[in-house]
Every structure is written in structure tokens, then in C-alpha cells.
Amino acid sequence: MRSEPIDPPDISWIRVAPKYITVRLIGWAVSALISLAILSVPLILLLTGVWPGFPAWLAWLLAGGTLVIQVWIGLLIPRQVKAIGYAERDEDLLIRQGIFFQRLMVVPYGRMQYVDVAVGPLERAFKLASVKLHTASPQTNASIPGLPAEEAARLREQLSARGQARLAGL
Amino acid sequence: MTTPEGNGPVSPSSEVPLTPDRAENWHRVHPVSPFVRGWIALAAMAYFFGRDWFEAMFRGEPLWILTEGRGIWAVVVLLVVVLLLVGAFVLSWWFTRYQVTEEHVRVNSGILFRQHRQARLDRVQAIDVIQPLLGRIFGLAELKFEVADAGESAVRLAYLPLASAQQLRATILARASGVELDPEHPDEAPEAPEHPIVQLAPQRVVGATVLSGATVALAVVVVVIGVAAAVGYVADWGGLPVLLSALVPGMIAVAAGYWSVFSTAYNFRAAVSPDGIRLRYGLLETRAQTVPPGRVQAVAVSQPLLWRTKDWYRIKINVAGYGVSAENSGARTTLLPVGTRDEVMQMLALVLPDPGTEDPFGVFTAGLVGQDNDGGFVTSPPRVRWLSFLTWRRNGFAVTETALLARSGRLVRNLAVIPHERTQSMALHQGPVARKLRVADLQLQTTVGPVSPVVYQMDIDVARRLFNEQSVRAAAARRHSVPERWLERRQETVQEQAGAENGKAEDEQR
Numbered sequence: 079m080r081s082e083p084i085d086p087p088d089i090s091w092i093r094v095a096p097k098y099i100t101v102r103l104i105g106w107a108v109s110a111l112i113s114l115a116i117l118s119v120p121l122i123l124l125l126t127g128v129w130p131g132f133p134a135w136l137a138w139l140l141a142g143g144t145l146v147i148q149v150w151i152g153l154l155i156p157r158q159v160k161a162i163g164y165a166e167r168d169e170d171l172l173i174r175q176g177i178f179f180q181r182l183m184v185v186p187y188g189r190m191q192y193v194d195v196a197v198g199p200l201e202r203a204f205k206l207a208s209v210k211l212h213t214a215s216p217q218t219n220a221s222i223p224g225l226p227a228e229e230a231a232r233l234r235e236q237l238s239a240r241g242q243a244r245l246a247g248l
Numbered sequence: 249m250t251t252p253e254g255n256g257p258v259s260p261s262s263e264v265p266l267t268p269d270r271a272e273n274w275h276r277v278h279p280v281s282p283f284v285r286g287w288i289a290l291a292a293m294a295y296f297f298g299r300d301w302f303e304a305m306f307r308g309e310p311l312w313i314l315t316e317g318r319g320i321w322a323v324v325v326l327l328v329v330v331l332l333l334v335g336a337f338v339l340s341w342w343f344t345r346y347q348v349t350e351e352h353v354r355v356n357s358g359i360l361f362r363q364h365r366q367a368r369l370d371r372v373q374a375i376d377v378i379q380p381l382l383g384r385i386f387g388l389a390e391l392k393f394e395v396a397d398a399g400e401s402a403v404r405l406a407y408l409p410l411a412s413a414q415q416l417r418a419t420i421l422a423r424a425s426g427v428e429l430d431p432e433h434p435d436e437a438p439e440a441p442e443h444p445i446v447q448l449a450p451q452r453v454v455g456a457t458v459l460s461g462a463t464v465a466l467a468v469v470v471v472v473i474g475v476a477a478a479v480g481y482v483a484d485w486g487g488l489p490v491l492l493s494a495l496v497p498g499m500i501a502v503a504a505g506y507w508s509v510f511s512t513a514y515n516f517r518a519a520v521s522p523d524g525i526r527l528r529y530g531l532l533e534t535r536a537q538t539v540p541p542g543r544v545q546a547v548a549v550s551q552p553l554l555w556r557t558k559d560w561y562r563i564k565i566n567v568a569g570y571g572v573s574a575e576n577s578g579a580r581t582t583l584l585p586v587g588t589r590d591e592v593m594q595m596l597a598l599v600l601p602d603p604g605t606e607d608p609f610g611v612f613t614a615g616l617v618g619q620d621n622d623g624g625f626v627t628s629p630p631r632v633r634w635l636s637f638l639t640w641r642r643n644g645f646a647v648t649e650t651a652l653l654a655r656s657g658r659l660v661r662n663l664a665v666i667p668h669e670r671t672q673s674m675a676l677h678q679g680p681v682a683r684k685l686r687v688a689d690l691q692l693q694t695t696v697g698p699v700s701p702v703v704y705q706m707d708i709d710v711a712r713r714l715f716n717e718q719s720v721r722a723a724a725a726r727r728h729s730v731p732e733r734w735l736e737r738r739q740e741t742v743q744e745q746a747g748a749e750n751g752k753a754e755d756e757q758r
Contacts, residue, residue: 084676084688086715170719170723178679179677180677183674184674186671186673188726217673218672246729
């Protein structure tokens with residue numbers, strides 16, 4: 079997957095905070111452990127002899143498959159976070175994300191209905207925040223996670239100011 | 249406001265607020281409304297009690313509640329429940345009042361939990377006048393005032409006498425449009441003159457129903473069942489009754505499909521007036537929808553497989569107030585249930601008064617039935633042939649000065665049109681396979697609705713250029729879009745194109 083990205087070459091992207099990788103990894107570790115624990119239940123029951131009738135291959139496949147998939151997801155996280163970027167242009171905001179499934183989104187300032195700044199407990203511990211832009215279209219899934227708190231505040235103010243200056247109807 | 253609770257004088261409901269209401273003027277809806285609204289509850293009760301009685305009658309047994317002197321109590325309980333129900337509906341009617349001022353429409357409702365709702369008139373996205381079957385018997389209609397909140401009616405007035413509902417609609421539209429009323433009679437807001445565009449003949453409606461997608465589904469079901477039955481017969485398998493009983497839900501779905509096509513296309517008429525597009529339709533429940541100019545966010549023309557034999561098309565629209573409209577199986581978002589190519593062009597001309605091209609007919613025809621580069625369309629590169637072998641010559645886009653056309657589909661043809669000034673945001677998508685082929689999809693995002701325009705599998709360089717150019721075009725178009733009050737001329741527009749605007753405004757008034 080070293081081929082060219084979809085975004086235009088002449089954009090200088092602002093990347094999100096590297097600390098966000100840690101946040102994502104912690105979240106990933108928790109969910110990975112939980113799913114691994116649940117999907118290993120048949121294997122444990124089989125090995126302890128509680129449920130000997132369970133097909134061994136399926137038990138191993140469930141546990142092993144989960145482990146492989148989760149490790150793979152975990153290995154992807156740093157690259158995924160590094161792939162997130164945004165750029166403020168004169169008329170609009172560009173947001174890019176993804177490695178395998180890339181997405182490049184443009185949200186005109188005049189189209190923004192409101193801007194959300196959300197902080198979860200984990201993000202707060204790392205002084206991070208995510209900014210989400212809402213337009214009249216629910217398909218506009220324009221969120222920038224993992225911004226440093228001050229940058230999130232600056233971006234929110236900047237977006238609101240620009241949105242007001244270029245406000246258009248629906 | 250002197251009476252913040254909205255407890256000022258309430259005028260009789262038949263009196264329609266023709267003049268802008270003062271803050272203390274409130275109105276009630278028609279006194280019969282609680283019964284029209286509550287009849288479903290009463291019908292449900294009648295069904296509940298009636299069924300028992302009916303079954304008992306058929307079995308020839310005496311009904312339990314009517315034996316040993318319970319009958320009198322049953323009647324008493326029934327009466328009390330009915331009275332409570334009627335009382336609740338009457339109370340809710342009594343506590344619901346509305347007013348239409350110069351700028352706003354307000355509705356106060358609720359008995360224990362009061363709700364005060366106010367909507368700005370110039371934010372209107374659409375107005376519906378609906379007559380359910382029972383409302384038609386009483387000559388009553390519901391008025392629905394939609395703002396841009398994706399499907400939740402901002403204001404519903406149920407029910408008003410039909411003539412009053414129509415008069416109120418005209419008044420609201422006149423005030424929302426910013427039209428300058430005759431200064432000598434400021435209270436007279438005449439219904440804007442209409443010009444009929446399309447009227448569907450019953451034969452067309454029946455034909456469209458017969459040739460709709462439900463028939464294709466029916467054919468598939470019949471073939472599957474037939475094959476299964478034949479196999480079952482040969483193999484002497486006893487599961488045939490099970491198979492046939494599985495047919496029932498399928499048949500119900502097919503019948504529902506037929507019904508939805510038929511009932512929404514039945515008696516469909518479209519007209520245009522300075523207040524926008526007006527659609528009327530309905531078999532049992534009739535609706536008259538008004539969509540003011542500049543409120544249509546996106547349009548899609550599609551052609552189900554069998555309609556190809558007749559060259560018929562269906563037009564769907566996104567209007568911010570309509571949402572996805574689960575109600576009426578999407579009828580509200582249908583601009584034209586079934587139309588010939590000429591009718592489609594006429595309706596598109598209403599939605600997109602300025603097509604922004606020298607040869608609109610050619611471009612749109614290419615969008616409807618064409619392939620490859622006819623009409624200036626740009627299509628997917630030939631290298632995606634093995635991925636989408638049916639559609640790669642159809643998938644494509646064309647750009648006019650005012651709109652973007654996204655074409656797709658081979659068996660079910662599809663053309664989405666989105667005016668530049670209505671684009672909310674855009675996204676380029678590319679998955680792993682698409683990256684190997686150096687193509688990407690461009691998704692144009694608009695308000696909630698049945699239309700979601702996507703330009704599929706464009707060469708990555710073309711897609712990137714379109715993405716950039718489209719954001720520039722959208723930004724430019726936003727600055728010149730139709731003002732929210734559509735008959736009020738904007739300051740800058742007046743200066744820029746005074747002559748042209750004057751001619752256009754006069755045209756519309758005629």
C-alpha cells in the first residue's frame with residue numbers, strides 16, 4: 079500500500095497529536111482483551127474439560143483468529159493516526175483519513191451548522207479533544223480526533239468565525 | 249407579550265388569520281378535530297371489544313361479560329373509557345392554539361407538559377395540506393409547515409376547514425416570500441396563480457404499477473417457488489405446504505409494493521406557481537405539497553427495469569424538511585411518480601430553472617439513457633471493466649454552469665442532479681481495489697433524503713480535479729444563490745443584474 083494517496087499533492091496537512099496514538103492504543107487494548115476473553119471461552123471450556131463435545135478446530139479458530147485480527151488492528155493504529163490530517167483553506171476545511179480505505183472530505187465554512195468539541199475521560203487525561211463539524215447533511219461525517227486541547231479550542235473559534243463570515247442558507 | 253402563556257382571546261376556529269396576528273391573538277383548530285384524530289383509538293377499542301363478542305356469537309356461547317348481571321358494568325366501563333378518551337382529545341384540542349404573525353408561526357399545545365413552538369416563516373422548506381379519508385368526509389385538512397430539521401414537522405395544524413387551510417397556506421407563503429402586498433389591502437394574500445405542468449392519466453398509473461419493481465420481485469418469487477415445487481415433486485419431498493406458506497409474506501410484500509406505486513401516483517398532478525412547485529396526489533388520503541423555489545436540494549431520475557419498455561422515469565427529490573419520509577412510503581419525496589422523457593425534462597426545468605448549458609435536452613438525455621461520452625459526460629476509465637462490467641460505460645458525470653450530473657446504473661438507470669449552490673460537503677473515497685486501479689468515488693453530500701449523488705469510479709486524476717473544481721464552483725454559486733425570501737430581490741443581485749431580474753420577476757408574476 080505504498081502507492082499514492084488520494085489527496086491533492088499541494089496541500090500541507092496538519093497532523094493530529096502523536097499522543098493520540100497512545101489514546102487509541104489504550105482503547106484498543108481494552109476492547110481487544112474483552113473480545114479475546116469472550117471468544118476464548120469455548121477454548122477454555124474445552125481445555126478444562128467442562129465441554130468436551132465442542133469441536134476443537136472451531137474453538138482454536140475462534141481464539142486464534144481473534145488474536146490475529148486484534149494484533150493486526152493494533153499494528154495498524156499508529157499508521158491510521160498518522161494518516162489523519164486536516165488543512166484550513168480560504169473557503170473550506172479539508173479532512174483526510176484512512177490507509178486502506180482512504181477518504182478525503184471538504185466542508186465549506188459557509189455550510190457549517192455547528193461545531194462540536196468533545197473530550198472523553200481518556201482524552202482528557204492526555205489533554206486531547208476531538209472537533210466535529212456538522213452541516214445540514216448527516217452524511218457529513220467530518221470529525222478530527224486527537225487534537226491538543228488548545229488547538230481544538232483555536233480551531234473551534236476559527237471555524238465559527240469563518241462560518242459566520244461566509245454563512246449561506248441551506 | 250401580555251399573555252405569555254398564550255391565554256389571550258381565542259377567536260372562533262373558522263376565522264382564519266388573514267391579517268398578521270398581534271401577539272395576543274390566538275386561534276384554535278376546528279372543533280371536530282379531536283374526533284377526527286381520535287377515531288383510530290375508538291376504532292381500536294371497538295375492534296377489541298367487538299371481536300370477542302363476534303367470536304362468541306359464532307360459537308353460539310353467551311358472552312362472559314354479558315352473563316350474571318355483568319352486562320351493565322361492562323357498558324358502564326366502556327362508556328367511562330370512551331368518555332375519558334374523548335375528554336382527553338377535547339382537552340388537548342382546547343389547549344392547542346396557534347397564531348401566524350408577520351414573521352412567525354407559533355403553536356402552543358399540551359395539558360400537563362406545555363409546549364410552545366415557534367418557527368420563522370421565511371425558513372419554510374415546504375408546506376403540505378393533507379386530507380385523510382375521515383378529514384375529507386368532514387371537509388377538514390391538516391396543514392404541515394416544514395423547516396429544515398429532516399422530517400420532524402415543525403408545525404402541524406390539524407384540522408382546519410379545507411378552504412381555511414388553503415388560505416392560510418397562501419398567507420404564509422406570501423409572507424415568507426417577502427412579496428410586497430398591495431398597500432391598500434395588506435390583508436389580502438391571494439393564492440398564487442398556478443400553471444399545470446403534468447397530470448397522470450389512470451392508464452399510466454395502472455401501467456406503471458404493473459411494470460414496477462414489484463413485478464420483477466413477483467417473477468423471481470414465482471420462478472423460485474416453481475423450481476422448488478418441481479424439485480420437491482420429483483424428489484417426493486413432503487415440505488411443499490411449508491414452502492407455499494412461506495410464499496405468503498412474499499406476496500404481502502409484493503402487494504404492498506404495488507399499492508405504494510399505485511396510491512402515490514393516483515391522481516397525481518404537478519403545477520407551478522410563483523410560490524414554487526405544487527404536487528397533488530392520493531387515493532384515500534389526498535395531499536397537496538408546496539415546495540418554494542430554491543428548496544429542492546437534489547434530484548434523482550431513475551428508471552426501474554421494466555419501465556424501459558415505455559421510456560418512463562421516476563423523479564425523487566431531497567427537501568430539507570421532508571427527511572427520508574418513511575411515512576407514505578416515500579411519496580412525499582417523489583416529484584414525479586412516473587413520467588415520459590418530456591415530462592421529466594419539464595419537471596427538471598422547474599427544479600433547475602437555469603440548466604447552465606446550451607443544450608439542456610441533449611445533456612439530460614445523455615444522463616438518462618446515454619453512455620460513454622455523449623452529452624459531455626466523463627466516464628470511468630476502461631480499466632475498471634472487469635470490476636463493473638455492466639456499468640462502467642454509464643458511470644460518469646457532467647458539469648454544467650449550475651449543476652453537477654452524476655450518472656450510474658445499467659439495468660436500473662439513475663441520474664442524480666445537484667445544483668452547485670446546494671452541495672453541503674464532498675468526500676473522495678478510495679478502497680484497496682480502487683487504488684490498484686487508480687480510481688476513486690466522489691460522494692456529494694446533501695440534506696437527508698432519497699437522493700445521495702455519487703460519481704463512481706473516476707480516474708484518480710479526474711476525480712481529484714473534479715473535487716477541487718467542484719469546491720470552487722460551489723463556493724462561487726453560494727454567493728449568488730436564491731435568497732431565502734424568494735420574491736424579495738436581494739440588494740447585490742439588484743445591482744448586478746437589475747435588467748435581467750426585472751424581466752424574470754415580471755414573468756413569474758404573470
